[in-house]
Amino acid sequence: MPIKLVTQAETILKEQGGRMTSQRKLILEKIESMSGHPTAEEIYLNANQEDPTLNLSTVYRTLRWLTDQSLITPHRFDEERRQERFDATLTGTNKDHYHFQCQQCKNIIEFSSDQMEKIKSIFSSQTGSEVFSAELVFYGVCANCRENRS
Amino acid sequence: MPIKLVTQAETILKEQGGRMTSQRKLILEKIESMSGHPTAEEIYLNANQEDPTLNLSTVYRTLRWLTDQSLITPHRFDEERRQERFDATLTGTNKDHYHFQCQQCKNIIEFSSDQMEKIKSIFSSQTGSEVFSAELVFYGVCANCRENRS
DNA sequence: ATATTATTGCAAATGAATTGCAATATCAAT
DNA sequence: ATTGATATTGCAATTCATTTGCAATAATAT
Numbered sequence: 001m002p003i004k005l006v007t008q009a010e011t012i013l014k015e016q017g018g019r020m021t022s023q024r025k026l027i028l029e030k031i032e033s034m035s036g037h038p039t040a041e042e043i044y045l046n047a048n049q050e051d052p053t054l055n056l057s058t059v060y061r062t063l064r065w066l067t068d069q070s071l072i073t074p075h076r077f078d079e080e081r082r083q084e085r086f087d088a089t090l091t092g093t094n095k096d097h098y099h100f101q102c103q104q105c106k107n108i109i110e111f112s113s114d115q116m117e118k119i120k121s122i123f124s125s126q127t128g129s130e131v132f133s134a135e136l137v138f139y140g141v142c143a144n145c146r147e148n149r150s
Numbered sequence: 151m152p153i154k155l156v157t158q159a160e161t162i163l164k165e166q167g168g169r170m171t172s173q174r175k176l177i178l179e180k181i182e183s184m185s186g187h188p189t190a191e192e193i194y195l196n197a198n199q200e201d202p203t204l205n206l207s208t209v210y211r212t213l214r215w216l217t218d219q220s221l222i223t224p225h226r227f228d229e230e231r232r233q234e235r236f237d238a239t240l241t242g243t244n245k246d247h248y249h250f251q252c253q254q255c256k257n258i259i260e261f262s263s264d265q266m267e268k269i270k271s272i273f274s275s276q277t278g279s280e281v282f283s284a285e286l287v288f289y290g291v292c293a294n295c296r297e298n299r300s
Numbered sequence: 301a302t303a304t305t306a307t308t309g310c311a312a313a314t315g316a317a318t319t320g321c322a323a324t325a326t327c328a329a330t
Numbered sequence: 331a332t333t334g335a336t337a338t339t340g341c342a343a344t345t346c347a348t349t350t351g352c353a354a355t356a357a358t359a360t
Contacts, residue, residue: 019306019357040348055309060348076226078285081234082317082347100279109277113269120288123261128293129250135228136286138270143278169326169337190317205340210317232316232348 005032005071005088012069023054027062037075037085037099037108077101077108078139096134102142109142155182155221155238162219176201177212187225187235187249187258227251227258228289246284252292259292 005028010020030047031038038046044059063086066072073087078101089097089110096116100109113136120131155178160170180197181188188196194209213236216222223237228251239247239260246266250259263286270281 017306017358021307021357023308053309057310057349058308061307064349074231076231081224081226084231084347100273100277100281102279103282109279111273111276113272115265115269115272119263119265119286122263122265123250123288127250127259127261128296129252129259129288129290130296131250131288131290132253133289134286135289136269136284138273138279138281139283139285140279140281146278146280167327167337171326171338173339203340207318207341208339211338214318234316 005029005066008071009066009069012071023051023058024062026051026054027059028066031066031072031086031088037087039083039085041083043086075099075135075137077106077137079103079106098134098136098138100138100140100142102145103139104141104145107142107144155179155216158221159216159219162221173201173204173208174212176204177209178216181216181222181236181238187237189230189233189235191233193236225249225285225287227256227287229253229256248284248286248288250288250290250292252295253289254291254295257292257294 006020006025009024009028012018013020026047027043030043034043034046040056040059040063043063044054044056047059048054063072063074067074067086071088073089074084075087076084077099085108097110097112098116100111101107102109116134116136120134123129124131156170156175159174159178162168163170176197177193180193184193184196190206190209190213193213194204194206197209198204213222213224217224217236221238223239224234225237226234227249235258247260247262248266250261251257252259266284266286270284273279274281
């Protein structure tokens with residue numbers, strides 16, 4: 001099983017002279033347990049039930065820190081242009097993955113693809129650019145919503 | 151050569167009982183002439199030199215309308231997470247295209263790929279979802295910045 | 301236990317984008 | 331050309347997600 005987010009965070013904090021607080025621990029646990037790709041608001045609402053004194057800006061600060069440490073990845077999907085969603089799926093360790101968002105239920109499906117390397121290398125050799133990362137998002141209707149269509 | 155944005159807009163406006171104003175015409179011309187993928191602010195700054203009474207909210211309203219009519223496409227790129235950039239490259243008519251953004255000079259390169267259809271169909275058949283559109287962004291360093299690296 | 305200082309909660313600020321409204325300008329009908 | 335109906339504008343105020351300054355609090359090393 002993958003290394004827990006809290007463990008990874010603790011290691012980095014130690015290096016940086018940072019501190020593991022109860023708030024951080026709670027937020028990290030929530031991000032990990034919440035399926036899908038929650039927004040800051042959603043994480044706050046969920047964590048706040050457990051610790052009612054937890055503040056929204058602490059959530060934002062933690063999320064920003066995690067992003068800077070590359071422990072999570074922020075995404076913006078089309079429909080909800082304004083708010084960020086956070087992806088706790090370990091980056092680096094396991095293979096790159098991409099996303100599909102259902103335009104009806106807004107659910108997100110992750111997938112990977114062997115073809116991507118090819119697209120990258122074709123682009124690189126054609127333009128002389130070096131590609132470090134790729135973000136691919138499909139939009140459409142998921143199997144579930146196709147069945148129960150109104 | 152492709153159909154001018156102003157012409158397309160005029161057709162749609164006629165259908166909708168809308169009006170082609172001097173402001174709109176100016177904004178449309180600017181979007182078309184500005185290379186790259188300008189932000190609302192950039193379009194405003196540029197158009198404002200020609201018509202100093204033009205207001206920023208008119209630019210936003212026009213951009214939103216054009217987006218709703220699918221005449222332009224909004225994008226968000228990683229580095230500048232908060233503001234939208236607009237892509238005037240005709241959608242629908244010509245083939246889908248994707249983007250590369252240089253992390254140094256922030257320039258955007260457009261490209262297309264035959265492989266994408268394959269990725270789409272593999273994903274569709276694996277999940278039973280229907281895919282309507284795809285957004286792919288590469289991040290890295292462009293040829294120019296690789297040479298003149300500091 | 302204590303001192304140091306990273307982190308929190310809170311409230312205020314930011315920045316991009318949107319909106320309400322009175323004034324203005326476009327276009328169709330005369 | 332003139333007119334009238336109303337779509338669109340400019341302006342200011344507002345929204346919404348996110349960030350930030352600061353005094354109070356709490357985590358860690360000693």
